[in-house]
Amino acid sequence: MPKRPTIIDVAEYAGVSKSTVSRVISGGSVRETTRRRVMTAIEALGYEHNAIASSMRTNRTNIIMLAIPDITNPFWPDVARGVQDVMDDAGYAVVFANSDWRGSREKMFLRMAQRNRFDGILINPIQVTATELDETHLPTVLIGSRTDYPGFDSVGSHxxxxxxxxxxxxxxxxxxxxxxxxxxxxxxxxxxxxxxxxxxxxxxxxxxxxxxxxxxxxxxxxxxxxxxxxxxxxxxxxxxxxxxxxxxxxxxxxxxxxxxxxxxxxxxxxxxxxxxxxxxxxxxxxxxxPKYEIGTQAATVLLARINGETDRQWQQHLFPCRLKIRGSTAPPRE
Amino acid sequence: MPKRPTIIDVAEYAGVSKSTVSRVISGGSVRETTRRRVMTAIEALGYEHNAIASSMRTNRTNIIMLAIPDITNPFWPDVARGVQDVMDDAGYAVVFANSDWRGSREKMFLRMAQRNRFDGILINPIQVTATELDETHLPTVLIGSRTDYPGFDSVGSHxxxxxxxxxxxxxxxxxxxxxxxxxxxxxxxxxxxxxxxxxxxxxxxxxxxxxxxxxxxxxxxxxxxxxxxxxxxxxxxxxxxxxxxxxxxxxxxxxxxxxxxxxxxxxxxxxxxxxxxxxxxxxxxxxxxPKYEIGTQAATVLLARINGETDRQWQQHLFPCRLKIRGSTAPPRE
DNA sequence: TCAACAAATGGGAACGTTCCCATTATAACA
DNA sequence: TGTTATAATGGGAACGTTCCCATTTGTTGA
CATH class of the missing domain: 3.40.50.2300 (Response regulator)
Structure with a gap:
């Protein structure tokens, strides 16, 4: 198997320095003619950007974790879709974690998020404490209407x-x-x-x-x-x-x-x-x-935190609920 | 914010070389006494292993991608659970991708998997061709009973x-x-x-x-x-x-x-x-x-591929289906 | 046409691991 | 006790980027 081409290979092929190639990739300022030269080199060599190496330098992985009890409960897929749709657009990958209502798994996932330097965490907490969440040092947004985690943004319903x-x-x-x-x-x-x-x-x-x-x-x-x-x-x-x-x-x-x-x-x-x-x-x-909206909102809040776009204190976002009256309710029998 | 400690810091603290610390972490052979010294150093400094740096060297991310059309279809959460349960045990994170039946998104996800050097792909393909899958150079297992992707393992039902x-x-x-x-x-x-x-x-x-x-x-x-x-x-x-x-x-x-x-x-x-x-x-x-089993099996096959444990040709794994006769069928009215 | 300035480019260090190889400490045996 | 084999450890390069800073090239206006 031939070694994967790196930006250095691309640079050589295009007759520029690796710095310039890097700039082309990450959208820095380069002359139009050189940009084109580099692009053709990339095409020609079949270069694929290495996100790992990039993360190494930038401390950004563009991956977040969504930790929930159980994707099998039909409530969650809708939330998950909301999260993903927002995150996709922002160029993030979403790692799913089913704690299965078990605190030990939940902790395991938090460690995983830390080790892998994920950029943030969305979590519907089971057992984990606010302190433990704090210790991850990762931007975290809670899903659910929880008042027992002061200091954390949360998105849920009323x-x-x-x-x-x-x-x-x-x-x-x-x-x-x-x-x-x-x-x-x-x-x-x-x-x-x-x-x-x-x-x-x-x-x-x-x-x-x-x-x-x-x-x-x-x-x-x-x-x-x-x-x-x-x-x-x-x-x-x-x-x-x-x-x-x-x-x-x-x-x-x-x-x-x-x-x-x-x-x-x-x-x-x-x-x-x-x-x-x-x-x-x-x-x-x-x-x-509003399951889907809870997902999109949670993702949006997390993105804002990750990008440091908000210096506001933590905040609770609560969506209103709406009673849907269908056939399973009626006046009691006399 | 204080800089995160690295293995070098741990090594200094423990009075050993970084190589030794690395060995302790990855389970190499170290004397019991030094192992303990290193472990206490890790505790003391609050060291967290950096999976990114590790991936950089090893070309392993311990992350796989599960690409499906839509997690919102209740068929998929069960499959996903199966996948996750196996992957969790193996120490892998699972990235979810909903193509939403759109080929363009599917392709986007494949590129993401490549860029991020994920270790493998589980996919229920929508539009992507066998060639395109091949070009990712990533171990790939198909979910679903597809005969139109020769060369790929697949797991599905009959x-x-x-x-x-x-x-x-x-x-x-x-x-x-x-x-x-x-x-x-x-x-x-x-x-x-x-x-x-x-x-x-x-x-x-x-x-x-x-x-x-x-x-x-x-x-x-x-x-x-x-x-x-x-x-x-x-x-x-x-x-x-x-x-x-x-x-x-x-x-x-x-x-x-x-x-x-x-x-x-x-x-x-x-x-x-x-x-x-x-x-x-x-x-x-x-x-x-058997949705859950399809998930576990697909994950198992993928793991085997990733670890090169099988030199067998690609293989189709088809689970039998079972008719569940409930109340919605009866003889036709005369 | 030549300064003066801005824009574009290049070189090299750094990120935190792992892995190879060399070196040193320990164990085993005669 | 000395010699050899084996296990444990250390040093340094390498992985592929990004980013800082220095240098070169290009542009503009007098």
């Missing part, structure tokens, strides 16, 4: 408010006994949703009932189990709010299997509005989040 | 056979007039599925009817449109086979909207068995593909 919308909707339909299926986090609960739920109860003088709150892994089986727990209560809830659509879809299935009509016997509301929410039967009422 | 299974199932239920919704490819048709379909017709002496074959983009709307085309025919088919589940789900919706009962008036079969196929109403009969 899930507290979204939960309120869902509950208001159910309340106005006449529901007074509303179950909550939480997604189990390794370390911390889906704090804002839970708080929103409790606040709502208090505000409308509804009793807090711990049996109405169940917590299961963020997958369909989790939702299924959760719904079974709730619907087998002595006095089952007339409505169920799930922390995301996957859980809600599991709940839908459980209700179906147990002979509960949806929305006749029990109303179900999800969150996220993944593509499949439209095609369940009945179609799922859900709190829609 | 979709010809899967289509046969689906058709046999429909045929044995009594269907004789079966529509096909194809996914539109930018450049070439889903050849094996189409061939399988036509072969089946011939074999069972069913008439070829061009109006029974429609082609639309690989999304839900495409499936919707396709089904409308088919169901508004003077003599509509009693069963529809869609090229993937997303198309099938669109078809399901269209049938529903047009007042066709599924499976009463029309049976529908999808392909892939994405997670949402289980939760449609009725649940979708579909040709299941």
């Amino acid at each position: 899930s507290y408010d979204g939960t309120q919308q869902a509950l208001k909707h159910l309340f106005s339909l006449g529901h007074r006994r509303i179950g909550l299926i939480q997604g189990k986090r390794v370390n911390r609960p889906g704090a804002s949703r839970m708080k929103s739920y409790l606040d709502f109860l208090d505000e409308h003088s509804l009793p807090r009932d711990d049996t109405l709150i169940v917590e299961y892994p963020f997958d369909q089986r989790g939702g299924y189990q959760g719904a079974i727990d709730l619907l087998t209560l002595p006095v089952p809830p007339t409505a169920i709010l799930a922390a995301n659509d996957i859980l809600a879809m599991g709940a839908l299935q459980a209700a179906h299997d147990m002979g509960f009509a949806v929305p006749g016997d029990v109303s179900i509301v999800g969150q996220d509005d993944i593509f499949a929410a439209k095609i369940t039967v009945p179609p799922l009422t859900t709190v829609a989040k | 979709s010809y056979d899967g289509t046969q299974q689906a058709l046999k199932h429909l045929f044995s239920l009594g269907h004789r007039r079966i529509g096909l919704i194809q996914g539109k490819r930018v450049n070439r048709p889903g050849a094996s599925r189409m061939k399988s379909y036509l072969d089946f017709l011939d074999e069972h002496s069913l008439p070829r009817d061009d109006t029974l074959i429609v082609e639309y983009p690989f999304d839900q709307r495409g499936g919707y449109q396709g089904a409308i085309d088919l169901l508004t025919l003077p003599v509509p088919p009693t069963a529809i086979l869609a090229a993937n589940d997303i198309l099938a789900m669109g078809a399901l919706q269209a049938a529903h909207d047009m007042g066709f009962a599924v499976p009463g008036d029309v049976s529908i079969v999808g392909q892939d068995d994405i997670f949402a196929a289980k939760i449609t109403v009725p649940p979708l009969t579909t040709v299941a593909k």
